[in-house]
Amino acid sequence: MGSIIVKNLGKAYKTYPNQWDRLAEWLVPGKRQRHTLKWVLQDISFQLAPGEAVGIIGINGAGKSTLLKLITGTAQPSTGSVAISGNVAALLELGMGFHPDFTGRQNAYMAGQLLGLGADEITALMPQIEAFAEIGDYIDQPVRVYSSGMQMRLAFSVATVRRPDVLIVDEALSVGDAYFQHKSFQRIREYRQQGTTLLIVSHDRAAMQAICDRAILLDRGHLAKQGTPEEVMDFYNALIAEREGSTVQQVLTDEGRVQTSSGTGHATVTEIALENEEGAPQEVLNVGVPVTLRVKVRINQAVPRLVLxxxxxxxxxxxxYGTNTHHMQQPLENLQAGEEVEYRFRFPLNLGAGSYSITTALTSSETHLADNYEWRDLASLFIVMNMNRREFVGSSWLEPHVEITR
Structure with a gap:
């Protein structure tokens, strides 16, 4: 089984005022330093235990791809070290290592040998590679005629034809179609169950939370946060909406979960409750019962447009499920400091048994990326129980009426 240990990893590139300074430093070494260092990554330390799955997130330019290159050895670090045990399969930049003038089959042989497979092994595995990639006769066409999705199909198929001890995947999967993404993640899940250690870069929250045990957030080349996928994704979601005068906070709730909140504070939720038909707040409810989500909002500073x-x-x-009053075509205009607004959303609670949370957002439009007055995860918690419905599985109650004809 594989493991990854990253210690004090850093990567810097030399920048020069002009090309002559670069030449002078090369011709006259040691006389005077003519460059400055631009740090892409600094002081990155973490480790993956055998069989663990960790996701890496961060905005573009945060250093995610550089980090994976340093871990896989395709780039050398300026500081720190990386130790990996076990055999490694990596899917980094799309088509990395593929020669555009060689056929897909020829590239598969070369890529397979880079993974440590012998030519005879690749020949034996080629039918599996072709079957999983599903690119048909294009396997014997030059890669330069491939679409980006076809390149990704072939690269992923070769990299995962044998279960590796460590699998490292960059965002290359994002260019694939929905069918192949599903197929790829299914293979990743199977390998995880068999003990493969996984390091993946993705902005897909659902995939991150479904596959990963832990998440790492990179911000401006530094390790900003580590934790559960839900905690880190909530923090990342708040971070990208952060603007001048806004704050991002995380606190531990009584239930042991981390609550993330952010915003300018121009408006805030003061009360939130899930009520039954009699208007009484409930924390435990039956599947399918009518409920009302009541939210009270206080305006702290003048707001030209408010969306909940x-x-x-x-x-x-x-x-x-999520919605807002912008999509419902019921935004409020020109609210003044000191005003209070109460919202009531009525709907049947067609959810499966389990525990749930409610996130609230106060903004000026359909997204919190424009004016984030307040974003609050875990604003309320409730439990759904199946008290009198027929047995079913899943997160939604969609009981059918059945007609059978013989």
Whole structure:
């Protein structure tokens, strides 16, 4: 089984004022330093235990791809070290290592040999590679005629034709179609169950939370946060919406979960409750009963336009349902400091048994990336129990009426 240990990893590139300074430093070494260092990564330390799955997230330019290159050895670090045990399969930049003038089959042989497979092994495995990639006769065409999705199909198929001890995947999977993404993640899940250690870069919250045990957030080349996928994704979501005058906070709730909140504070949720038909707040409810989500908002500073959104998440933080008053065409205009607004959303609680949370967002439009007055995860928690419905599985109650004809 494989493991990864990263200690004090850093990567810097030399920058020169002009080309003549670069030449002078090369011709007259040691006389005077003419360059400055631009650090892409600094002081990165973490480790993956055998069989663990860790996801890496961060905005573009945070250093994610550079980190994976340093871990896989395709780039050399300026500081620190990386130790990997076990055989490694890596899928980094799309088509990395593929020669555009060689056929897909020829590239598969070369890529397989880089993974440590012999030519005879690759020949024996080629039918599996072709079957999984599903690119048909293109396997014997030059890679330069491939679409980006076809390159990704072939690269992933070769990299995972044998279960590796360590699998490292960059965002290359994002260019694939929905069918192949599903197929790829299914193979990743199977390898995880068999003990493969996984390091993956992805912005897909659902995939991150479904596959990973832990997540790492990179911000401006530094390790900003480590934790559960839900905790780190919530923090990342708040971080990208952060603007001047806004704050991002995380606190530990009584239930042991980390609550993330952010925003300018121009408006805030003061009360939130899930009520039954009699208007009484409930924390435990039956499957399918009518409920009302009541949210009270206080305006702290003048707001030209106010939109309230809410999202219901399951215990893993996966989104079950979300909407807002912008999509409902019911935004409020020109609210003044000191005003209070009460919202009531009525709907049947067609959820499966389990624990759920509600996230609230106060913004000026359909997204919190423009004006984030307040974003609050885990604003309320509730439990759904199957008290009198027929037995079923899943996160939604969609009981059918059945007609059978013989």
């Amino acid at each position: 959104g809410y999202m219901i998440k399951d215990r893993l933080g996966q989104a079950i």
